Amino acid sequence: MRPTPLHILVAVDGSPGALAAVASVAALPLPERTRVTLLHVLTRYTPTHSSLPEGLLGGLRADEDARANALLDTARHLLERPGITVAQRVAEGHPAQVIVNRAVSKKVNLLVLGALGITAWARTLLGSTSQAVIKHAPCPVWVVRGTGGGVPEPRQTPFTVLVATDGSASARNALNFVATLPLPAPRVAHLLQVLPSLNEQLNLIGAPLDPPVLEPLYEIGSYLERRSHQLLDEQVHRLSPAFADVRTHVREGDPRRVILACADELDVDLIVMGSQGLTGLKEFLLGSVSHKVAKHSHRSILLVPGPDTDAG
16 A cells, blocks of 8 residues: 655754754655645844834844745755655744644644754753644654754664553554654564552552552552553554564553663664553553653654644
8 A cells, every 4th residue: 555645844943953853854765745844933023113223124034034044945955855845934923833833724744843942941851842842733743852964874773663652542543653654664663561660659658568468469560561461462563564573561660761761771763652641540651751751851752642632
C-alpha cells in the first residue's frame, strides 16, 4: 500500500534548535505529495509615532521581513526534493498561538519545532513557546533536540525509538502514529511500560507490615508485571512491519525518571509518548508525565495527543 502523504508544519526562528528541526525533517523518507510548510513568526514591537521616524520604522520592519525570508529560503533549500511541496510563510503575533492556529486551520499531521527558541532561557531544556505548543497543539508535536543543521549525512546506525505506553487511548494513538511515520531506516523500537514500585509504596506507609498483608501485595505486583509483558507483546505486531527489531521492557519506579533513564541507557534518537494519559490513579503511569519528560529530556521527543483532542 502506498504511504499516505503528510502535511508537516515546521517552525523556523533562526535558532540552532530550529535548524536541527529542519535537518530532522530533511532526513525523513517522506512519501510523495507530502507538503511541508515552513513558518516564521514575527513578534513586532510597535512604538508610538514619536518614538521613531516613520521612515526608520518602515526600514526596520523591512529588515525583519528580509531576515525572515532569508531563514525560510535556507530551510526550503534543505527540504526541496522531487515529489515534495515546500511552502514558506511569515506571520505576526504570539509565536505559540500563531503556530497552533496554523496547525488547526491547515489540518496539519505533524508539527516540528526546536526545543529551545532563540529567546529561551539558558537554564531550561524546553523553551516557553515549545511548552505552549505541546499543551495546545491538536496534532503530534516533534520537539527536536540538538543544534545541527545542513544536509543530513547517511545514517551508519539504526534510528532508535523508545515508545512509552500505559494502555491509554493517547498511548495507543502514539503507537499507531509512530508505526506509520516515515522515519529513517533501519529502525529499532523499544516498547516500555513503567509500573509503580511496590517497595517505594510500602516505604511510604512507614510502619512494618505483617506477612499476611505483604503476600497479597507482592502477588498483585507479580500479576501486574506479567500482564504488562502480555500487553507489550500484543503491541509488538503493530510496530513490526515498520521496524527491523522491536523489543519490550517493563520497569518499576517513578515514570519520568525511568523513561529518561531508559532513553539514556538505550541511547535512543526519539522518545514517543501519548500527551494525555489515563486519569485518576492510573495517571501515575503517564498522564502529565509526558510533559515532564519533554521538559527535562535532552533527547528529541514526539508527543501524540489522544484521538479526540481539540486545540485549546
